[in-house]
Amino acid sequence: MTARLIDGKAIAAAMREALTTRVAALPFRPGLAVVLVGDNPASAVYVRTKDRAAEAAGIAAATIRLPAGITEAALLAEVARLNADPAVDGILVQLPLPQSIRAEAVIDLIDPAKDVDGFHPRNAGLLALGRPALVPCTPLGVMKLLEAAGVALSGRRALVLGRSSIVGRPLVALLLAADATVTVAHSRTRDLAAECRRAEILVAAVGRAEMVRGDWISPGATVIDVGINRLADGRLVGDVAFAECAAVAGSITPVPGGVGPMTIACLLENTVTAALRRR
Ligand code: GUN
Numbered sequence: 527m528t529a530r531l532i533d534g535k536a537i538a539a540a541m542r543e544a545l546t547t548r549v550a551a552l553p554f555r556p557g558l559a560v561v562l563v564g565d566n567p568a569s570a571v572y573v574r575t576k577d578r579a580a581e582a583a584g585i586a587a588a589t590i591r592l593p594a595g596i597t598e599a600a601l602l603a604e605v606a607r608l609n610a611d612p613a614v615d616g617i618l619v620q621l622p623l624p625q626s627i628r629a630e631a632v633i634d635l636i637d638p639a640k641d642v643d644g645f646h647p648r649n650a651g652l653l654a655l656g657r658p659a660l661v662p663c664t665p666l667g668v669m670k671l672l673e674a675a676g677v678a679l680s681g682r683r684a685l686v687l688g689r690s691s692i693v694g695r696p697l698v699a700l701l702l703a704a705d706a707t708v709t710v711a712h713s714r715t716r717d718l719a720a721e722c723r724r725a726e727i728l729v730a731a732v733g734r735a736e737m738v739r740g741d742w743i744s745p746g747a748t749v750i751d752v753g754i755n756r757l758a759d760g761r762l763v764g765d766v767a768f769a770e771c772a773a774v775a776g777s778i779t780p781v782p783g784g785v786g787p788m789t790i791a792c793l794l795e796n797t798v799t800a801a802l803r804r805r
Pocket of ligand 1: 663
């Protein structure tokens with residue numbers, strides 16, 4: 527391996543430590559409500575991780591567990607209750623939701639001022655316009671990783687691989703706001719490899735295990751891997767074939783220990799941001 531490792535775990539730990547100090551100095555305790563519907567095991571793990579991280583930072587975290595069979599109307603009523611609760615600064619409804627519930631209806635009802643996931647159309651629209659907004663945690667974490675790693679963005683060619691509303695699209699807006707020259711590639715892109723080879727900064731967020739190969743990477747490029755994929759043998763890998771790409775890249779994030787910890791740290795930061803704006 528020749529690439530420098532971008533240590534998301536360490537960068538996130540420093541962020542959380544600074545945040546804990548900030549929270550301790552506040553005259554109130556920020557509140558985060560995490561809503562978990564059903565018993566998706568991966569979601570249960572994520573929610574527990576978020577809850578513990580929040581409590582460790584001094585944020586009052588409450589997990590609201592609802593049955594998989596809950597009606598959309600009942601879930602909407604729960605969101606309305608959290609919107610009205612003055613002790614709740616941040617609301618996060620863990621996705622995916624059961625098929626019978628329209629996720630969009632739920633997201634649209636969350637008070638944009640409490641939308642710590644940044645998924646509400648108001649926040650997405652503000653971000654797209656380059657105006658202050660609550661920004662989705664994973665793309666925000668990617669930007670903070672790039673900043674902490676000292677990666678210059680202005681004028682440089684950045685490629686975002688993936689166009690999801692949770693990662694790809696908001697990341698395009700953030701990279702543009704940082705004056706990068708941004709290309710978005712996706713499943714229908716012709717010659718993905720050639721597009722990747724032009725990138726000085728490559729962010730992979732497609733959810734396909736080890737799709738990005740070593741010969742797709744421009745020598746010296748910065749590679750950020752947002753993917754978390756479980757292989758049949760139980761191993762956790764990203765969207766990037768790590769060993770191959772690390773032999774060519776200038777710097778690279780590992781999976782696990784790259785973007786994942788940053789997502790949690792940014793959720794805590796968004797909760798404090800929302801609390802300070804509201805109170
Ligand atoms: N499911 C997978 N990622 C996320 C996320 O960032 N927020 C929420 N609410 N659910 C998710």
